[in-house]
Amino acid sequence: xxxxxxxxxxxxxxxxxxxxxxxxxxxxxxxxxxxxxxxxxxxxxxxxxxxxxxxxxxxxxxxxxxxxxxxxxxxxxxxxxxxxxxxxxxxxxxxxxxxxxxxxxxxxxxxxxxxxxxxxxxxxxxxxxxxxxxxxxx
Numbered sequence: 001x002x003x004x005x006x007x008x009x010x011x012x013x014x015x016x017x018x019x020x021x022x023x024x025x026x027x028x029x030x031x032x033x034x035x036x037x038x039x040x041x042x043x044x045x046x047x048x049x050x051x052x053x054x055x056x057x058x059x060x061x062x063x064x065x066x067x068x069x070x071x072x073x074x075x076x077x078x079x080x081x082x083x084x085x086x087x088x089x090x091x092x093x094x095x096x097x098x099x100x101x102x103x104x105x106x107x108x109x110x111x112x113x114x115x116x117x118x119x120x121x122x123x124x125x126x127x128x129x130x131x132x133x134x135x136x137x138x
Contacts, residue, residue: 002127003020017071021068021070026128032073032126056115057115058119059115060115
């Protein structure tokens with residue numbers, strides 16, 4: 001089971017405070033994902049049937065400071081937050097693709113993107129994502 005924490009305070013546009021610190025085993029090299037409670041869905045446009053639901057996260061955060069019962073998290077730099085994409089698809093960055101002519105009333109949303117970058121609120125759930133820079137689940 002994943003360790004869950006709650007955002008107690010929004011300190012700035014880059015930093016939050018969560019309930020949980022040394023008392024919960026949080027370590028200096030821990031990373032966290034803020035859960036997006038709004039699932040994305042693949043929907044059949046003809047029948048309106050939900051074919052598949054996709055769980056996403058709002059942001060990935062890293063430990064900045066740990067206290068006994070709380071921890072301060074901060075956002076990642078844009079370069080490091082996109083590292084997973086860059087390392088998994090290096091060839092796609094060098095090839096130019098033909099673009100689609102999309103109807104103006106169609107919504108464009110990459111529902112397979114891991115992060116939605118939706119607004120963050122006090123009370124949001126935060127999950128421990130990984131606890132080592134050598135971890136493979138980034």
